[in-house]
Amino acid sequence: MLPTILFQYDQVLDLGAEILERCGGTFLVKGLWLAHSDMLVTCIPADAHHVMSTNFWNFPKGSEFRMMLDAFGNGLFISDLEDWSFHRRIGRALFNHQRFQQLSVDITLDKVENGLVPVLEHASQQSLAVDFQDLFQRFGLDATCALITGCDPKSLCLELPDVPFASAMEEAGKVIFLRHVYPKCIWKLQRWLGIGSERILIAAKKTLYDFAAEHVSFMRERSNMGTNQTEGLDILSAYINEDEAFQSSASDKVLIDNILSLLLAGKDTTSAALSWFFWLVSKNPSVETKIIEELKAAVPAKEAEKWHLFDAEELSKLVYLHGALCESLRLFPPVPLQIRTPLQPDILPSGHRVDPSQR
Structure with missing residues (x-):
């Protein structure tokens, strides 16, 4: 299976969809002997509902998932169990807050009017070809960053500047994909030696961390000065204002992890959804x-x-x-797959048996 995936690197999702169709919605990928890396792949709705809802607590993301995505910390979309419950409690209260919802609308409309539309108008007037996916990625980055940190990097403008953070996130995503494809022993050896794709990830992680740490430091200073109560209600402010959880500087890592996790979730999902939508409309x-x-x-x-x-x-x-x-x-779907690892043996509604040695 590995040679097939590597040969069709840029079409791996299409390949998976074809195999699922031929196999009736479920197939098993056998990993290396004694490596406990077997993966059961399913697209059956009843199985997905069982894993993601009915028996949710038996199917965490798992330590291996967090290890593969270590570049993005241990935030809401990467953490498990108690950590996940804590992040979800804050996030749920914030997302349901009327001021936050209004802030989300205001940021989106402002970015459309003062970011996306001027770029498209300029391209139209100059008869220029534009990369919609790139524009939507910039749109997602600016809007998500403003919503999370209260700061707009303004990457969506006529100049279309290079944004080191966005490039680092793109590079990190590619390496993380390869981690899911390569045997664990190979990419771990690369990481230990600092070579290959893992060398790229080391540089990308530093860029991501520095970006998030800068915003945390800025918001900490505003909080200490008593000026962190802005007109809006960004996510970073909500975490800093959570008195029970943040009493020392050690919590900076939690803040950084959540900035990276939420930016990962918001930036690429928005751009992927918009890109596919306009492509479908054009067809x-x-x-x-x-x-x-x-x-x-x-x-x-x-x-x-x-x-x-x-x-x-x-x-x-x-x-x-x-x-x-x-x-x-x-x-x-912007997130076409979810990886889960069972804590206890279980039988899916389709009749397939899973155990802790599988994903």
Whole structure:
């Protein structure tokens, strides 16, 4: 299996989908002998619901998962059990907060109006080709960073500047993928010797850590001066204001881990979802026509001849657009796979048996 995956490195998800279709929705990847690296791959909805909901506590991400993603710390989307419950408690309270929800809307609309639209208008006027995926990655980085740290790196502008943090995140993602493909002994040896892809990851980790540490230090200073209560309610401020958990400088690592984890989750998921959506729309002219008709019908009559930026309330009424987005997410999910390791032996609804030696 390993040679096949390496040969089709850039099409591994398509390869997995083809095998799943041929095997009825589930197949077993055998790892090296005595390496306990067997992986059961399934796309059966009942199995996914069992692992992610019904028997959730028996299927943590596992220590191996955290080891592979060590570049992004131990934040909400990487941690397990008690650590995960703590991060989820703070995150859930924050995400449900009315001020935070309004901040999210304000940041998104501002980034569309003052970031994305000017770049697209400039490209249109100059008859320039643009990389939509790159623009959406910049959009996701700026919006997510502003929401998490309260600071906008402004990577989405006419100059399209190189952003070391974004490049480091991209490089780290590639190396982490290779860790899932290579036998553990190979990439661990590379890490120990500081060679190959692991050498790239070492440099990327430093860039990521320095970026997050700078923001934590800045917010700490504002907190000590009593000026951290901003008009908004960014995620970093919420963690710093959590009195029970943060009483010493040792908590800086927790803050840094969460910045990296949340940026990883927010930046690439947003850009992937938007990229696939616009690609699908371009391949389906009838859908594009219906979306445009719905948008035109929703524009107030007095603004029919003007450029109009839809607000959250107006967008909530666009039923066809919402359905098209949901279908795009179903066909091309931004996070196409989840890895879990059972704590205890279990039998999935499909009848397949799993045990702690598998993923």
